[in-house]
Amino acid sequence: MCECLETIFKKFKGKEEELIPLLQSVQEEAGFLSESAMRDIAKFLRIPQSKVHGVATFYAQFRFKPKGRKHIMLCRGTACHVKGAPRILEEIENHLEIKEGETSADLEHSIESVACIGACSLAPCITVNNKVHADLTPQKIEALFNKRMN
């Protein structure tokens, strides 16, 4: 078990009902839930591994692959959707050659779509590492990611 997990576990009692907060803490620290981390969590809480997997996969908030250094969150809220979010997603996917929910092989980029980022007036919008990019168009996407690549 890695040290960071041990540090996190120290903050918990090892009770079954702590599963979700524990998963959140581990994800916050590690960026995602690895299989070995989930195994350790199951052992720590003395619950079956399959249960940890079941709960973790139930909630959209948990991810099982590492995030990219630039994590893109694409808003799929109503306003963004109406203003062309699907087209924006397609454009990002084409540019980065990865699909939604994936991380690029070099761990540079990852894409996640979220229900709403609460910036409807700026639709369609994305965040890259929590920085909002607003009023997007395919051209802007191209510029955004080309600039980054240069």
Next chain:
Amino acid sequence: MSKVNINIDGIPITTDSNKTILEAALENNIYIPNLCHHEDLKPVGVCRMCMVEIEGIRGQAIACKTTVAEGMKVKIDSTEINAIRQTTLELIHANHAQDCTTCHQNNNCQLQEVTAYVGINEKRFERMRKTRPYIDIDTSNPFFNLDHNKCIMCGICVRTCDEVQGVNALDYGNRGFDTVISTFGNKPIKESICESCGECVVRCPVGALYPKLTQVPSREVKTVCTYCGVGCNIFLGVRGDKIVSSRGDRSSIVNKGRLCVKGRFGYDFVNHPDRLKVPLIKKDGVFVEATWDEALDLIATKFAAAKKEKFAAFSSARVTNEENYVVQKFTRAVMGTNNIDHCARLCHAPTVSGLVQTFGSGAMTNSIDEFLHTKTVFSIGSNTTAAHPIIALHIKQAKRNGAKIIVANPKQIDLCHHADLFLQQYPGTDVALLFGMIRVIVDEKLYDKKFISERCENFEAFITTLEDFSLESVEKITGVPQSLIAEAARMYATNGPSSIVYAMGITQHTHGTDNVLAISNLALLTGNIGKESAGVNPLRGQNNVQGACDMGALPDVYPGYQKVNIPANQQKFEAAWGVKLDDKFGITHTEIITEIEHGNIKALYQVGENPVISEADANHVKKALSKLDFFVVQDIFMTETAQFAHVILPAASFAEKDGTFTNTERRVQRVRKAIEPISESKTDWWITCQIAKRMGAQGFDFSNAEEIWKEASGLVTNYAGITYDRIDKVGLQWPCPTLEHEGTKFLHKEKFATPSGKAKFIPLTYKISTELPDKEYPLLLTTDRSLFHYHTSTMTRKVAGLRILDEEELLKINPADAKAFDVKDGDMVKVKSRRGEVEVKVKVSNICQRGVVSMTFHFFESPTNELTICAVDPIAKIPETKVCAVKIEKM
């Protein structure tokens, strides 16, 4: 349980007050549609099919979740109820494959049954069909498939794996439309922790989980499983002359329908093409096919020239009681010697020698079923889930019923997941550990004074000998923290009834008898013996090892543990068998091998055993066997040992003969012939009787197994009340002295079987194992078992699926040791001891503590017993296969 009166659709019903409406209805043959209900599982109410209306209550109730109440009036059908059911059912169908006629479950499908009852509108649900693409069938498991496209999400498999099996390999994964039954990490089933028991497969109401081999049998025969000592009752399915299925008998008190992977899927060996088919005689070093007459006449001539101390026989813990009786009778009455033993010498000899001293009888004191009501289960030196899977289910069930579980084992075995306390002692230090617990109980005055004064002797002397076992010194010896030892002692002593479970980890030591005595001391001290659900329970390894001992396949006793050196016993058997008998003890299994090597034993008759793989220091065994003048092996397959034989006789398997097996809880159960013996093979008792008759002996004219049973049970008081008629449906547990006796559920209720009627405390000292690691051989090798194989794997490796699930020997090694020796998963290493070396693949695992490595002995390619040491317990003569020193070299 109080009764209540309810009314279902106008029919008055009286039922137990804890029943649900659904249970009450089904019991009374009233159908309420249901999909997620299973009688073995707790109700969850997820399928919404069993909606009913209850008078006076608004809306609908779920019948499987609603407990009955006095005067309740239930309506199980109405236009409204059916409309709800119909919509729900259509939604299930919308997500279900529609290929009924080619589905494995066709005609046996609960979804079909419910659909036929409720009726659906195809047009409506076609529109609702989800767009989820076809999910590939998980075919990774060799015995069954998982087809997600047919899954109805009833969760019966998930709950079975949890509530029945306690493995939790499955759970729901993902959410909404994407929900699937999933393993951890969504891996193929074979790569998960699934034990392949198939309990979920037999419970799946639709065709989502289904066995790969699906031949329907033309008839079924009730018999007893041939693996392990639990003695599960099974129905073997027969089609033509082949065994095509096996299913658990739900009415059986032993296994209640449950089976492990070997019992459910491990029957293919019976019809395997490699079965021995005709007698073989070795001529110029090559085995040549022979007729039965040739082989038997040759044996009769050769045996006649090697009578008395020149002869020895190894009987078998796998053949029936009747066959063991005949082999020992042949050895004693015809060959004139008590040189008969069997592999119990290598497993539970210390149990017999130890428990006979203290309690007067060496067997499991309680019944398997009693574990359900035990409050503390103390499992020491038993990898129960691997070696006795169905007993492990009882222990896990006890845990669900609120029991505490203490596991003491050098390795972190699967049962640890369910344990409240885990004591990881260093191999071979059990006496110290147990006496540490005893010391705590004595110091804290937690012992049962009344029980000790009324039913035990030697207590005063005993407690004065505990000086050496202070917790500090015990911690130093065992490596178990003092606090843990004390906690375990308190738990065991105060949370009764407590039951001890043990197996090879206790017995296979040079101080195996001491270990057993230490266990009995602990049980006596707390009064946890002679009571329901409290006792000392040695788990016997092979299907009939209890019976082979009971039938006298031992060098010092006649059937029923009647000592051969007591004149009264000798006279009794001389009268019964009409011959003069030897009053000297014969020699044991390990001693027989040594005497063969010294040239004193010339002829050996061996029934169904494989000592070249199973005996400690196997090279020594091979050397000895090659010195024999005449060696007869009787088996169902060509084994590594049979290669040394002069004559090999093809025997019939358990599926091809009648007889009885005695399981670990002393229950004598009927074994029934399902098919005719393969090719020219013959039942073991027929073969032995033929040899005896050809040597001119009287008293071997048996025409069936029952005649043998009658003779044997007539000579053993404990068996006297057991007849084939009485055990036709349910086996009886000995002692059963009369035809009216009900059998004995647990032993030592009123008095112990010792001469004084009292149990005895025995003081002990801690002795170290013979060969401990040193500079040259720095690691301690201990042996264990795999769930998927049985003994030397002569049968299980003939079953393709079991071979796939566990294909090769692995050396389990602690990560720290792996680092120190620079080896990683999958590396091939040479493991060397002072006696031999074997090549094996490495598996790095936390289950082994630092400094300890472990291997099974299932694989002839990596014969672990070429490494083990043949140092023996001075009383029981069992070799120390649990502790020897080795080194590893990377290849």
